[in-house]
Amino acid sequence: MNVTIKDIARIANVSTATVSRVLNDAGGYNQETKKKIMDVANELGYRRNENARSLVQNSSNIIGVIMPNVATIFYGDIVNGIENVAHEKGYSVIISHAGVNGDRLVESVKLMAERKVDGLVIVTVELSKEQIDLVNSLRIPFVLLSTDTPEKDVPYIKVNDYDAAYSATQYLIDNGHKRIGLAGVYPKDRVAGIPRIEGYKKALEDNGIPYDSNLVKFGDFSYYSGKEAMESYLREKVELSAVFGVSDDVALGIISVAYDHGLIVPDDLSVIGYDNTRVAEMSIPPLTSISQPFWEMGDEGCRIVIEAIQSKKKIPSKIIPYQLVVRKSVKNLLI
Amino acid sequence: MNVTIKDIARIANVSTATVSRVLNDAGGYNQETKKKIMDVANELGYRRNENARSLVQNSSNIIGVIMPNVATIFYGDIVNGIENVAHEKGYSVIISHAGVNGDRLVESVKLMAERKVDGLVIVTVELSKEQIDLVNSLRIPFVLLSTDTPEKDVPYIKVNDYDAAYSATQYLIDNGHKRIGLAGVYPKDRVAGIPRIEGYKKALEDNGIPYDSNLVKFGDFSYYSGKEAMESYLREKVELSAVFGVSDDVALGIISVAYDHGLIVPDDLSVIGYDNTRVAEMSIPPLTSISQPFWEMGDEGCRIVIEAIQSKKKIPSKIIPYQLVVRKSVKNLLI
DNA sequence: CTGTTAGCGCGTTCAC
């Protein structure tokens, strides 16, 4: 059996109440007794039991993280950001996967409830109204990361996909491109699909470039949908000088197929990606990409949840800045 | 306040003991009372308090995961594998980062102790003897993943780096290469450094190829050390036809610099990687690589720890098979 | 088959 405050109390000839006070820096005790207690505690190698603590305080000092269990490349950074802040603030983090289509989400939320987590960070999972209600029923602060919801009063942290897609497209236009493809996007995705399509369209429109549906290839944000898109462009002999891949994976798929057909990026085809994952800088050529600050999202999301736990204040939604990271995959046609 | 078994007991006109029995399928109760209790529980939206449960059972149904917080690409998969099994077996998983050089490890272990985790999975962190002792003092099953230790009786799961490096080198030799570089390896790394160097050397030796230290470029397994290595080969005009990068990142760094100097992979230079991370298949050309089965490591590691928790048996170390995944970055000089 | 009782380890009154 482990050593408890009872043991310390017995050996130090004090009551458990005093031990508890000392151990929690609660004040109201003699410095001598404090020293005595600390000595005994150290000698015995005392470790407090967080479960007992959680029970009596009806809170656990745990932040729950729920994320999809598709092995997408950037969750690691988000989790790193979250864990870092949690640790800094004295919280532990417990993770649960929500399944491929969020099918395990309800279970995850219930699990978090049973563990009495003090706050919740939900990553990239789209929530239905019922699911939002479920989360709300826990009555703990939570935030959505890199996703949002049509429901009111649900705080989220993400970049503005519409603006980001607009910027990416505008950048290509600024470099003299007029026939610009959009590839790999899932048109029913309310969060990462529709806004990017709309941003792309608007940028074209604002620059007087007609929209051509032949230039838009749907997909699922994956490397393979990038390959398919490019093969489709080639097969259909679609005339274009640049492609906006809706993810870095898509962009790499495009580059790969282009390469197979003897097309040099960026000389024969310019490509821009989205996410700025680690593969972007390792791509050949290094990929110009829209940066989503994953680490910062995790950091900020966790930070804001912990603040809400401690202050009981409502969490505001937050749009965080994306960045256009220019590398070498886009050619300037104007020079 | 949340609803507890007391509430259920009161409303259903039974004792808390009976409620507990029903809720835990402990048997020994009337089907009618069971139904009554279940009905009340559902109506009230009862969720059990795992903290209280953990307290009385002196175990938490939590698996602790400790890993370095460098954002290396494959931890995601390991964690996915772990979480998947944990969930399947009714465990939760709590994660803690051990810091860059494992400097936060002691703290992580203590945290796990306070949370009364039932088992521990330690990923890629090298442990000193004192640290092993600390972990052992928790008296819970644990396993090391993708790393090992010189200490006795410490179970680990990893591939055999020596054999894997031997295979990679042999593969290059089988394809007619004789001047083979080794790049990006950290020669003081007991786990991933020395064995790979030795495996490389032995393969050369077994094939009667003299070892040439000019062909070996040290580094830290990163993309940048791959770049540096290749620049170094070029600067020193080292004659070679193939390079074994000790990680996929290193291999990509090599390819990148080769490309910058107009060298085509694999026509002018063959490259083989290690890890078979997601970037390998997305590389241009697709990278031939040694596959470390990360997901399976997580799966197996978690599974074995949970078994040990339940059976009290000792955990055996395990070498799991690597695989040579052939893609298109190595040229056969013999045809 | 069910209820009573005790206690897990801890924090927190309320006395003294």
Next chain:
DNA sequence: GTGAACGCGCTAACAG
């Protein structure tokens, strides 16, 4: 400044 007593929510032991 310190201790006794209680209760957090739950399971386990023993009665009945």
